[in-house]
Amino acid sequence: MNPRKKHYFLSNRSAEKLTIGLYLFKFFREIIAFSLSATFPVFSFCPDFCTIQAKSTSAITEQKRAKDYKDKALHAIYNNRNAIAIRYLKKSLSLFAEDPQISELLALAYLREDKVKEAVLWLDRSKQGDVASFYREIGPPFxxxxxxxxxxxxxxxxxxxxxxxxxxxxxxxxxxxxxxxxxxxxxxxxxxxxxxxxxxxxxxxxxxxxxxxxxxxxxxxxxxxxxxxxxxxxxxxxxxxxxxxxxxxxxxxxxxxxxxxxxxxLLIDYPNxxxxxxxxxIAGEDVVATGSKIVAEIPFFLNPQGLIFLKGKCRLKEFLFLFDTGSRDYPMEFSKEFVRALKLTRGSLDDPLSCVTLDSLQIKGLRGDFTPLSLEMPTLEKIPFGGIIGNSLLHRYKLFFDFQRMVLRLFL
Missing domain, CATH: 2.40.70.10 (Acid Proteases)
Known part of the structure; x- marks a missing residue:
């Protein structure tokens, strides 16, 4: 792969910890169930077993409800609706306090809402004391x-x-x-x-x-x-x-x-x-040059690290594409998930793809390269990460990112 800009991300340590935590929970639950079956015949202790089974079912139900609330919270975070995310995260935490990611997500949501005192509290609870101390010292950021x-x-x-x-x-x-x-x-x-x-x-x-x-x-x-x-x-x-x-x-x-x-x-006016x-x-129409017209409105999302993702399609399959203005001048790089889903090979990327659509915008004749970056987006409708959109792909347009309405407007 040709040398290209490397994209910086804050490390998602919480996601790694969550995966390990869920695996251990599942592992120990199966071991406990196996021990009960092996050690105590069901017919010998039926009342006790039924009580244990009822408690276990109740716990599983609460964990499922907690996960549902967390999924709703993450969906709200992707849509930059952080006050809603905070409510769902607290509901999730009240049902299942052992999820190590909830405190970090609460800190993130409060920081997005400029509520530093609350964010510091949850940073401490998520054992990120150094970061909490940093925000205590500097006061309200931005x-x-x-x-x-x-x-x-x-x-x-x-x-x-x-x-x-x-x-x-x-x-x-x-x-x-x-x-x-x-x-x-x-x-x-x-x-x-x-x-x-x-x-x-x-x-x-x-x-x-x-x-x-x-x-x-x-x-x-x-x-x-x-x-x-x-x-x-x-x-x-x-x-x-x-x-x-x-x-x-x-x-x-x-x-x-x-x-x-x-x-x-944010308005990025590439032509000018x-x-x-x-x-x-302030709306995009208030700042673009007179005579410009809207050619597309593309919803976008902000992942927990705050990066912009656009939903697109290729060959009827949906993908999420990271939009990267620091990508120099290549149009797109495709992820291994994209390549696998479309059954492409490195050689086949030299041939133009028939069409990639971003909402109403159709982009034909795309060529690209592979990106080693791999991102999982399981909380956003299970849509796979498709790759990186470079700044030259949309250089004909004036791009207006509306962070209140979470929509990208393209003007010509």
């Missing part, structure tokens, strides 16, 4: 001064659709990548040293190659993008970001990830090479 919208021009780079913008930190200008394929904002270690920013707790990062690395949690005291000022911006310090293989020639020092971008409505960050009550 404090935004009054504004309506800000317009930022793409900085020239070897790739015309690469959304690099200029930001200001402590009176100095830096280049940051607007990256919907990164769940969190990142800063280069050298930048952190230059402005005197110290890292705190280490957090795991997973790259699209499957490799793992670490970043140090930090807070950017204040960052300005034109007239937009944002205080207390959480970020991760990573080693020499601009010297990674995919970044040669760009020399950017930071990344604006989805934790930052989803605070606003500008980005607009807007208050969430």
């Amino acid at each position: 404090q935004v001064a009054a504004f309506k919208s800000v317009r930022l021009a793409f900085v020239d780079s070897p790739y015309p659709f690469y959304p690099l913008v200029e930001v200001n930190i402590k009176g100095r200008s830096f280049l940051f990548l607007v990256d919907t394929g990164s769940s969190t904002s990142l800063v280069d270690k050298q930048l952190a040293q230059e402005i005197g920013m110290k890292g705190r707790s280490p957090l795991k990062l997973v790259l699209s190659s499957g490799n793992k690395t670490e970043g140090l949690l930090c807070a950017i005291e204040s960052i300005s993008l034109g007239p937009l000022f944002v205080k207390n911006v959480p970020a991760l310090i990573v080693g020499q970001l601009h010297q990674k293989p995919y970044a040669r020639g760009y020399n950017f020092q930071g990344v604006l990830g989805m934790d930052f971008l989803s605070r606003f409505n 090479r500008v980005i607009n960050l807007l208050k969430k009550n």
Whole structure:
């Protein structure tokens, strides 16, 4: 596979722990049932056995109800309905307190709602004391001064659709990548040293190659993008970001990830090479150029890490595609799930696919490559992960991400 940008994600440790937890629970339940059958003949202790059986049935029923509530909560999280998610998560927890993922999901939902005190409580309960201490120290994150919208021009780079913008930190200008394929904002270690920013707790990062690395949690005291000022911006310090293989020639020092971008409505105007960050009550029609027309409205989802997924179809099969503005200029990369479902081979990807549809938008004649990234999306209607949509696939359009209505509008 050709060298390409590696996509940063906050490690989903909770999902790994959940899988192990469910396996152990199932394992011990089967062992207990086997021991009862082997040790105590049913006819010898019928009253006691019936009592045990009734209690066991009741426990299983409660666990099923707890799982149903959790599934509803996760569906609400994907649709950015976090207050609803919190209610369902608490109901799930009241029925089955042993699920280790619930506390982490509650912390995530409260952070999305800007309720830091509640988030800290659940971070502590999920045994993430270092992260809880970080939020206690910095106070409310993403404090935004009054504004309506800000317009930022793409900085020239070897790739015309690469959304690099200029930001200001402590009176100095830096280049940051607007990256919907990164769940969190990142800063280069050298930048952190230059402005005197110290890292705190280490957090795991997973790259699209499957490799793992670490970043140090930090807070950017204040960052300005034109007239937009944002205080207390959480970020991760990573080693020499601009010297990674995919970044040669760009020399950017930071990344604006989805934790930052989803605070606003976002317009990416590829034809005019500008980005607009807007208050969430401003509609796309209010900012696109006069004469532009809507050609498609595509619902999107935010997974627990905050990444954007679009639902699409190919050969009548549904998939979820990660939308990644930091992908340089390739149109798509296909996951192993996509390749397996459509019975493709590496050679067959050199031949164009007949059609991929994103809601009402039809994209014909696609060629792609494989991505080693593998994501499971079992909580969203069991739709498999299809791959990554690069920024050049939709470069003809003006893309308006409405995070209140959770819809992507494409304008021409």
